[in-house]
Amino acid sequence: MRKKISRRDFVRIGTQSVVGGIVLYTIPALFADFTTATANSSSYDWEKHYWGFVCDNEKCIGCGRCVVACKLENKVPWEPEYNRTWVERYVITEEGETFVDSPNAGRDGFKTEQPHPNVLKSFFVPKLCNQCDNPPCVTVCPVGATYMTEDGVILIDQEHCIGCGYCLQACPYGARFFLPDKRVVDKCNWCYHRISKGILPACVEACPVKARVFGDLWDPESPVAKTLAAKRVYVLKPDLGTEPKVYYIGFEKGVH
Amino acid sequence: MRHLSRASLLVIALLLFIFVGLRVIPVPAALVNFGFHQRNSEENRQLWASLPMQFASSSVCVNCHQNQYDMWQKGNHRTVNCENCHGPAREHLATGVPPVVSHTTRELCGTCHARLISRPSNFTQVNIAEMGGQGECVTCHDPHEPRAGMPPQVPHNLEGRTDCKLCHGPHEPWLTPPPELPHTLEGRTDCLSCHGPPEIRGATLPHPPHSLEGRTDCLLCHNVGGIRPLPEDHTGRKSTTCLNCHRSE
Numbered sequence: 140m141r142k143k144i145s146r147r148d149f150v151r152i153g154t155q156s157v158v159g160g161i162v163l164y165t166i167p168a169l170f171a172d173f174t175t176a177t178a179n180s181s182s183y184d185w186e187k188h189y190w191g192f193v194c195d196n197e198k199c200i201g202c203g204r205c206v207v208a209c210k211l212e213n214k215v216p217w218e219p220e221y222n223r224t225w226v227e228r229y230v231i232t233e234e235g236e237t238f239v240d241s242p243n244a245g246r247d248g249f250k251t252e253q254p255h256p257n258v259l260k261s262f263f264v265p266k267l268c269n270q271c272d273n274p275p276c277v278t279v280c281p282v283g284a285t286y287m288t289e290d291g292v293i294l295i296d297q298e299h300c301i302g303c304g305y306c307l308q309a310c311p312y313g314a315r316f317f318l319p320d321k322r323v324v325d326k327c328n329w330c331y332h333r334i335s336k337g338i339l340p341a342c343v344e345a346c347p348v349k350a351r352v353f354g355d356l357w358d359p360e361s362p363v364a365k366t367l368a369a370k371r372v373y374v375l376k377p378d379l380g381t382e383p384k385v386y387y388i389g390f391e392k393g394v395h
Numbered sequence: 396m397r398h399l400s401r402a403s404l405l406v407i408a409l410l411l412f413i414f415v416g417l418r419v420i421p422v423p424a425a426l427v428n429f430g431f432h433q434r435n436s437e438e439n440r441q442l443w444a445s446l447p448m449q450f451a452s453s454s455v456c457v458n459c460h461q462n463q464y465d466m467w468q469k470g471n472h473r474t475v476n477c478e479n480c481h482g483p484a485r486e487h488l489a490t491g492v493p494p495v496v497s498h499t500t501r502e503l504c505g506t507c508h509a510r511l512i513s514r515p516s517n518f519t520q521v522n523i524a525e526m527g528g529q530g531e532c533v534t535c536h537d538p539h540e541p542r543a544g545m546p547p548q549v550p551h552n553l554e555g556r557t558d559c560k561l562c563h564g565p566h567e568p569w570l571t572p573p574p575e576l577p578h579t580l581e582g583r584t585d586c587l588s589c590h591g592p593p594e595i596r597g598a599t600l601p602h603p604p605h606s607l608e609g610r611t612d613c614l615l616c617h618n619v620g621g622i623r624p625l626p627e628d629h630t631g632r633k634s635t636t637c638l639n640c641h642r643s644e
Contacts, residue, residue, distance in 0.1 A: 158408040161416040183444070200514045202507040204479050211483050212449045228513050248506030249513065261513040286436050296439040332446035341450050347475040347507065348518070 183335045185290040190329060191356040191363045193372065194265045196389035198350035201226055201263035203245040208345035210246070212330060219243040221316050223327035224267040224342055229394060233257040237393040264394055265351060267342070268293065268314040268327035269375065269383030276306035276315065285324070291356075291384060292331055297323045311379050329353070356384070449483035452476065456484065463539055470540030471519075480538065504532045530635040544628045546589040559586040603641055613637045 144152075209224045210217055226245030230238040230253045238255055245263075253261075270293050277285050277293060284299035285306060300323040307315045307324065315326040330340035334353070343353045354361030359368075366372075372386035376395050387394075456477045457464040467473055478484055480503070487494040505523035514520055527535055537543045549559075562573045613634045616622045625632065 154405065154408065158412065161412055161420075164416075164419070185440070197515060200507055200518050201511065204506075208450060208479070230513070248509075249511055250502075250505075250509070252512055258512055262515075263513055288436070288440055294436075294440060294443055296436070298439075328443060331440075331443045333448055335444040336448075338448070338452070344450055344452055344476055345479055347472075347479065349474060 183337075185288055185335070187357075188290045189356045190270070190291050190334060190384070191354065191367070192267070192270070192329065192385045193352040193363055193366045193370075194267075194385060194387050195350040195352070196262050196264050196387055196391070196394075198348045198388075199226070199263040199265055200348055200350075201228060201245060201249045202347065203248045204345040204347060205265060205342035205351060206244055206246045208341040209327070212333075212341035215325070216319060217246075218319075219246055221319065221325075222246075223314075223325070224265065227264045227266060228253065228261065229264060229391065230255050230261045231259045231391070231393070233259045235259075260391075262389065262391070264387070265342075266312065266314075267385060268329070269312055269381065269385040270329065272382035272384060273380060275309040275311065275379075275381060279305040279309040281305065290335075292328055292334075293326075294328055294331065295324055295326065297321065297325070300324055311376050311381065312383075447485065449485045450476075450478050451484040451488060452478075455488070466537070466543070467539040470537075470543065472539060472541055499531050499533045499538070501529075501532055528636040528638065530633055534632055534636055548592070549587070549590050553587075553591075557587070559590075601641055 203226055205224055206222065206226060209215060209222075213223055215221055215223055222244045225241055226249075227239050227241045228245075228249055230240075232238070232255055234257065236255075238253055240253060242249065249263075270287075270291060272291070274285075274287060274293050277287060281303060282299060282301055284296045284301070285293060286296070287293050297318075302317065302322045302324065304317070304324070307317070310326075315324050317323070318325045330338075330342075333340055339353055340351075343351045352362050352366050354363030356364060356367075358364060366388075367386060370388050371390070372388055373390045374383040374386055376383075453464065453467075453476050460477075464477075467477070481494045484494060486492060501523055508519055508521055509523040510520040526532075542548070560576075563576050611634070614621070614625075615634075617625050619625070619630070
């Protein structure tokens with residue numbers, strides 16, 4: 140025969156086991172190691188570098204090899220909607236109007252002229268993530284999935300990203316986009332897998348006219364530091380206070 | 396009193412459940428790992444840093460392709476990385492499968508050299524629809540050294556000057572003399588027909604000395620072993636490009 144159990148005992152045992160179960164389940168989480176940083180496997184010391192980038196609008200020929208190299212290097216979808224870097228063409232007319240276009244993000248080069256008469260000046264502007272020192276995208280991320288590393292590059296933890304898209308709205312440079320298959324955000328990280336091995340980003344390697352310069356801002360002998368010392372540079376949308384680390388040569392009003 | 400203590404125990408247990416239990420249960424361990432709502436940035440950084448590279452850079456290509464590398468290093472295309480045209484080397488290095496030698500169409504050359512108002516004016520630009528006829532550019536230009544076998548171009552802006560010998564001839568003493576002509580002239584008078592920019596150059600090279608009426612294939616007579624064979628440095632060229640330099644008038 141089954142042992143009869145009183146209602147009082149049932150409630151008591153039930154409560155005890157539930158509370159006990161919760162306590163037992165909670166204990167390991169409370170004492171979990173809060174500093175499970177994985178050991179630094181490579182010899183790269185990220186506290187010894189601070190990366191910077193220079194784009195020279197006066198040299199850029201708009202061939203779009205950087206866009207192609209970036210897509211192949213970083214497995215960015217080939218469609219022109221998804222770009223870690225792209226090239227824009229600016230046409231300023233004698234009437235003072237500015238026209239900007241970027242057919243296929245510059246991936247296939249620029250085949251035809253813009254149909255505007257009376258062109259005062261025209262030039263190409265390469266665009267990529269500015270790796271801001273004061274990044275609005277990091278500020279708005281509700282889950283802390285995007286962050287700045289010690290060497291000044293903004294990375295995205297795509298396992299952690301919930302795809303809410305706040306950072307796409309927050310970035311004033313339009314550097315971020317959704318990966319179509321993963322539904323998480325992606326953007327240029329200056330080829331972090333290359334620069335952390337001491338190799339130039341793919342777009343810098345690909346540029347045939349050296350319109351893209353990359354290097355260590357803390358090393359006075361680096362190409363970037365030398366360029367910054369020798370040339371007058373400006374950044375995009377300086378009034379926003381984002382403090383970009385992509386510097387441009389060839390200032391022109393209306394480029395942003 | 397016993398029931399009171401039991402009730403308070405129940406309340407304490409309930410509070411513990413609400414404030415500790417509920418906080419822990421729905422939050423996965425990964426989230427608590429580095430404080431609430433924080434990812435393990437070091438782990439993620441390592442992940443980004445460990446991704447494989449696709450482009451190897453020309454300094455790797457030289458290990459096997461010394462000849463092409465040497466030629467490329469001397470030429471005007473030395474700033475164009477091997478993998479720009481040949482594609483990323485990763486698979487080629489890993490498996491030995493020949494890289495996709497990129498297409499050699501006029502459009503590919505045109506991505507850099509088609510004339511566009513937006514390009515810097517000192518960059519070499521041509522009318523890609525007409526330059527050298529309709530054949531492929533690589534018929535005349537070796538992509539590794541596009542000016543191989545061709546007379547050197549004037550290295551400075553002409554600014555409307557037409558008489559080269561005014562500066563480069565045997566001359567009055569100069570303060571900083573321009574280089575003298577590096578070869579004998581043998582009756583040649585127009586320097587720019589060989590050394591000028593493409594627009595001038597093409598129009599002034601030797602004209603065909605006979606009428607072309609009805610003839611379309613120059614190589615029918617002028618091929619190697621023909622009546623008047625083409626010069627050695629023209630080897631490999633096709634009839635389609637002759638008339639671009641040797642115009643008939």
